[in-house]
Amino acid sequence: MTTEIISVVFAGVGGQGILLASEVTARAAMAAGYDVKTNEVHGMAQRGGSVIAQVRFGTAVPGPLVPPGGARVLASLERIEALRYAEYLAPGGLAVVSTQAVIPVTVSSGQAVYPADAEARLRRVFPRLLLVDAVAEATKLGQARAANLVILGAVAGELPLPAEAWTEAIRACVKPQHLEANLKAFAVGRALAAGGRG
Amino acid sequence: MSERQLLSGNEAIARGAFEAGVTVACGYPGTPSTEILEAVVRFKDQIYCEWSPNEKVAFEVAVGASLAGARSIVTMKHVGLNVAADPLMTFSYIGAVGGFVACVADDPGMHSSQNEQDTRHFARFAKIPILEPADSQEAKDFLRLGLEISEAHRTPVILRTTTRVSHSRGLVTLGERQAPRVVGFERNPSRYVPIPVWGRKMRVRVEERIGEMAAAAAVSPANRIEWRDRALGIVAPGIAYAYVREAFPEASVLKLGWSWPFPDALIREVAAGVKRLLVVEELEPILEEHIRALGIACDGKNLVPTIGELSPARLLEIRAKVDGVPWTAPVPPAEAADLPARPPVLCPGCPHRGIFHALGKHDVIVTGDIGCYSLGVFAPLNRVDTILCMGGGITVAHGMEKAGEKRRLVGMVGDSTFFHSGITGLLDIVYNCGASVIIVVDNRTTAMTGHQDHPGTGRTLMGEPTVSVSIEEIGRACGVRNVATVYPYDLKQVNEVLKTALASQEPWLIVSRAPCPLHEKKPVGEPRQVRTEACRKCKLCFKLGCPAIEAGADGIPSVNRLLCAGCAMCAQVCPAHAFEPIAKT
Known part of the structure; x- marks a missing residue:
């Protein structure tokens, strides 16, 4: 077991399933015997706003919030949200980013512009970048809403937690009728990360 | 080994209420406090719980339960206590019978609130104790401690969390439920009726109680001095303790979980034992002003922001100031400088x-x-x-x-x-x-x-x-x-x-x-799509501010099928009838 504190930041848009991803990670770390603290955003910001969730584990975790440059992995379910929270990622850390674009109302109503070069920006900002078409992968499994588990599978490869801890955590967090699809989505993400594709 | 669970601060408070034999829990929803009662309801066969119409009503219902002898809690967000301030101020005089804890959740940083008021002021104002847990385990432990203080000193108690305590999860060791108190109101008007003749006597008792509680706070397990290096000592209430431990791992710390009445004995002890004293408190300089009033020199709001919540990043900046070294804030990448804002919006299909x-x-x-x-x-x-x-x-x-x-x-x-x-x-x-x-x-x-x-x-x-x-x-x-x-x-x-x-x-x-x-959890109607050949690019549909209607580069809208709730308002505002149900095709 490592003595350092390992931190993961999940970013995205309210309603994309960030809370589930962070809860599964926290439970997996707990199942592996670590002390765990997480933080989530509730309330107003959940209504389609930009949101993050933070998970930290280690032998003893003092607080729930990740310092800037403190995250081993930054996972984003929306591509430009990864840029918004880039400063959390530690030097050498991995960014796992869904290619999905969710266009904010500020863009549709003409007040702002969604960057056309998002992918190029991501490649410049994150030396270690794993771009995943998580929605397409999840849709292939017949469960488009499981995109969060595809991303989480890719995150898992970067964390020192055993496979059985992840399975146990997913089982604890997901409704039985969605369990199989979510486990498959997780496996797909894990395989994508292992293959280095993106 | 006892069972441990990963609980949010709010869930831990509910668990604490269960274990401590609480039998009545009331509240009005308000971020970040809402999940306390939503977790209490899991124990509904043993705890009566209700959403009251507002916080004043909830507070008064919990007072009634306390006066009848039951342990009770009431939950609300910080601004909810403004609504309940009337019963609060006089219940302080009357005092609790069964343990009474008001669980009040502050929102430093105003994540979901219209102001940033500091509930610690209310504790001092009402002359009642306040407990400030730093994590979920303490949230559970302090709920029980609060009930015990309430009964020992015949006072209502405030358990003050903040957004980061309420909505952070941590491991909590579970315990058994203790037997609830026997309920039975004992008539005694001079004890329960604060008409002037009796209220004046209660007023004296409120003042005497403060000194007794300050002495109790100085020896309470909720407060402790952690001696490390003596060059710097830090006074840290609530979750500030967690940030301080990470940013100043070598410093001595006075960790405060029961912060008012001020435990003067502990404050004097830590101040005497260190070369330099720093107060790190979120929001108002309540402790700092008191410590200065004791004649003790300290740093505080000259280095620690009054506005907004504390964070590891802010503590690193404070650390640089304390050490007298230059501070360079982390700079977001240029690639993130012009990102479109993504404020919360009305959901697709919102009526x-x-x-x-x-x-x-x-x-x-x-x-x-x-x-x-x-x-x-x-x-x-x-x-x-x-x-x-x-x-x-x-x-x-x-x-x-x-x-x-x-x-x-x-x-x-x-x-x-x-x-x-x-x-x-x-x-x-x-x-x-x-x-x-x-x-x-x-x-x-x-x-x-x-x-x-x-x-x-x-x-x-x-x-x-x-x-x-x-x-x-x-x-x-x-x-x-x-x-x-x-x-x-x-x-x-x-x-x-x-x-x-x-x-x-x-x-x-x-x-x-x-x-x-x-x-x-179901759509309003058939999801829509845009007949692009019919669209006149008038942009009236964008005036709805619907997240499901996305602007294409050519000015023609498209409907995001994953988001569309089928409310058909777009079809009603479109003069060209370009929005049609997907089912038609």
């Missing part, structure tokens, strides 16, 4: 959108209120002009009208907000011959806080069916002669009723009724 769209056609003042519909302030809806507090949407309109504002006044409140504190305002408008148009946007739930029941939903927190109180009947009983109900997805109907109401010189109550689709 409130129909009301805002209709209001957009009129030159009226819209006084808004607290709830999802506060999001109507953002572009492109731009249809909320003021927000003050719960119920203020009704009364502020009346005040503007009486001041002589020439435009028609429209007050807007939600269903839960109407029951919370809208009724008295409506009564005022009728009684004092006002003429505002009040719209209750009734989505059949307390939506913003995560869909809690209220007196209009026909169901209690404990899941029992009950009376569904009619907003229209309340309006008529208040004396409103013009009461109308509209279906907000029918824009034509909304426009006609609104036009009639605005043309009259009398008060109107319009109830806009359609359940929150997010709560219903």
Whole structure:
């Protein structure tokens, strides 16, 4: 077991399933015997706003919030949200980013512009970048809403937690009728990360 | 080994209530406090729990339970305590019988709140103790400690969390439930009736109690000095302790979990043992001012921000200042400098959108209120002009009208907000011959806080069916002669009723009724798609501010199928009939 504190930041848009991803990670770390603290955003910001969730584990975790440059992995379910929270990622850390674009109302109503070069920006900002078409992968499994588990599978490869801890955590967090699809989505993400594709 | 669970601070408080033998729990939803009662209801066979119409009512119900001898808790967000301040101030005099803890959640950083008030002021104001847990385990432990303090010193106690304590999860060791206290009110008017002759005696007792509690706080397990390097000592209440430990691992720390009445003995001890003293407290300099008043020199708000919440990043900056080294804040990459803002928005299919769209056609003042519909302030809806507090949407309109504002006044409140504190305002408008148009946007739930029941939903927190109180009947009983109900997805109907109401010189109550689709967990109707060949690029659909309608590069909208709830408002505003149900093709 490592003595350092390992931190993961999940970013995205309210309603994309960030809370589930962070809860599964926290439970997996707990199942592996670590002390765990997480933080989530509730309330107003959940209504389609930009949101993050933070998970930290280690032998003893003092607080729930990740310092800037403190995250081993930054996972984003929306591509430009990864840029918004880039400063959390530690030097050498991995960014796992869904290619999905969710266009904010500020863009549709003409007040702002969604960057056309998002992918190029991501490649410049994150030396270690794993771009995943998580929605397409999840849709292939017949469960488009499981995109969060595809991303989480890719995150898992970067964390020192055993496979059985992840399975146990997913089982604890997901409704039985969605369990199989979510486990498959997780496996797909894990395989994508292992293959280095993106 | 005892069982450990990963619990949020709010879930831990609920667990603490269960273990400590609490039998009555009341509250009104408010971020970040809401999940406490939602977790208490898991123990509903052993704890009576209710969503009360507002925090004052909830507080008083919990007082009644305490006076009958039961252990009780009441939950609310920080601004909720303003509503409950009246019973709070006098219950301090009367004092608890069964343990009484008010669980009040502050929101430093204003993640989901209209202000950043510091509840610690209320504890000092009401002369009652306050406990400030730093994590979930302490949240559970301090709930029990609070009940014990309450009974030992015959005082209500505030358990103050902040957003980061309430909504962070940590491992918590579970315990067994202890037997609840025996209930039976003992009549004793001089103890329970604060008429002046007895109230003056209570007043003296309140003052004596402070000294006794300060002595108890100095030896309480909730407070401790951790001696490390003596060059720097830090006083850290609540979650500030967690940030301090990470940023100043070598410093000595006075960790405060029971922060008022101030444990002067501990403060003097730590100050005497270190070369330099720093107070790291979120929000107001309450401890700092007291420590200076004791004649002890310290650093505090000269280095620690008063505004906003503390964070590891802010602590690194404070550390640099303490060490006297230059601080360079982490710079976001240039690639993130021009990202479009992504504020929270009304959901796809939200019924409130129909009301805002209709209001957009009129030159009226819209006084808004607290709830999802506060999001109507953002572009492109731009249809909320003021927000003050719960119920203020009704009364502020009346005040503007009486001041002589020439435009028609429209007050807007939600269903839960109407029951919370809208009724008295409506009564005022009728009684004092006002003429505002009040719209209750009734989505059949307390939506913003995560869909809690209220007196209009026909169901209690404990899941029992009950009376569904009619907003229209309340309006008529208040004396409103013009009461109308509209279906907000029918824009034509909304426009006609609104036009009639605005043309009259009398008060109107319009109830806009359609359940929150997010709560219903089902679409409103058939999802739409755009017939691009029909689109005239007039952009009227974008005025709805619907997240499912996305702008293409060519100015032609497209509907995001993953988001569309099928409310068909786009089809109603489109002059070219370009939005068609997907099912047709």
